[in-house]
Amino acid sequence: MSSFYPTLPSGTRSVAVLADIHGNIRALNAVLDDIVRRKIDAVVCNGDLITSSAHSVEVVQRIRQLGIPCTRGNHERYLQELADPADEKWGQANWAPTHHDFRMLNTDDRQWLTELPDTLWLCDGHAPLVMAHAAPGNDVARVTAQNTEEDWLSLFADLPDGVTLVGSHLHWYWRSQWRGNLFVRTPSVGLPLDGDKRAGYLILRRRENSWWAEQQRVGYDLAGELAAFRLSDYYRAGGVIAHLFWEELRTARWWIIPFFSHLRQTSAEIALSPGVTGFDAETLQTAWQTFDHAQFPDYCPDAPGNHR
Ligand SMILES: [Fe+2]
Numbered sequence: 001m002s003s004f005y006p007t008l009p010s011g012t013r014s015v016a017v018l019a020d021i022h023g024n025i026r027a028l029n030a031v032l033d034d035i036v037r038r039k040i041d042a043v044v045c046n047g048d049l050i051t052s053s054a055h056s057v058e059v060v061q062r063i064r065q066l067g068i069p070c071t072r073g074n075h076e077r078y079l080q081e082l083a084d085p086a087d088e089k090w091g092q093a094n095w096a097p098t099h100h101d102f103r104m105l106n107t108d109d110r111q112w113l114t115e116l117p118d119t120l121w122l123c124d125g126h127a128p129l130v131m132a133h134a135a136p137g138n139d140v141a142r143v144t145a146q147n148t149e150e151d152w153l154s155l156f157a158d159l160p161d162g163v164t165l166v167g168s169h170l171h172w173y174w175r176s177q178w179r180g181n182l183f184v185r186t187p188s189v190g191l192p193l194d195g196d197k198r199a200g201y202l203i204l205r206r207r208e209n210s211w212w213a214e215q216q217r218v219g220y221d222l223a224g225e226l227a228a229f230r231l232s233d234y235y236r237a238g239g240v241i242a243h244l245f246w247e248e249l250r251t252a253r254w255w256i257i258p259f260f261s262h263l264r265q266t267s268a269e270i271a272l273s274p275g276v277t278g279f280d281a282e283t284l285q286t287a288w289q290t291f292d293h294a295q296f297p298d299y300c301p302d303a304p305g306n307h308r
Helices: 025-037 056-066 074-082 093-104 107-114 149-156 222-230 233-251 256-265 281-289
Strands: 014-018 042-045 119-123 129-132 164-167 174-178 181-185 199-207 210-218
Touching (some): 025 056, 025 222, 056 107, 074 093, 093 281, 164 199, 181 210, 233 281, 256 281
Parallel strands (some): 014 042, 129 164
Antiparallel strands (some): 119 129, 174 181
């Protein structure tokens, strides 16, 4: 675990958890205004500040100016990997949006993002509270209603009894009790994928020796964000994948996952190579021309059959 010391003062009674802002500055600003209005004691951020919408630089600068403690998400880890000029993602068109963010962020912001801790211990004592982007030590873990007993055991193995663990990553609010521990998955500030287009964040309130969680949704200028996204250099540089992010923002539904399912069906060679995750621009463009989003059912991470 990256942090063994409580990040928040011991008297903290309410915490707002922002996560998966994904470069959406209008959603972030609306959520911050809502937090001030509700007089929440503390604000933290659970990773994936960047990529997907077009304003990663502005989001990072706002979060840093406010001194909000953050964990590192998988999208910040990708920046660290791209620091190696030989990283294979530089030659793969499906990483074009991340290439663009890497170039636009200054060296100092990039270093700050890549050095963020994997896990933050927010409060200890009688109401321990821990936060990691997906799960401690794994920034892409899918913690869902399909978790097995073994999954839960490994998730809480290194944590104290009675802990509240906050995860994010799937852009879909969900909570579950397991043997006196509470797992809460945050909604997404900047790229909701649960069908509700409003920005989402989590409010935790201290109740004696535990935390009570609820999601909060905030309307914001989505039309303005979509219009600015469409006119941005990020959109132009990001190709098919940037357009899929734009569609996800527009609809609050998953487009990337069904697109890659479709892409893998477009060529026998690709279908037979499930380990291949990098594609050239022509392959993406060809798959996009025959992609029909309506043919794919809405993806819910907690639905049976979606556990991997
Ligand atoms: Fe995310």
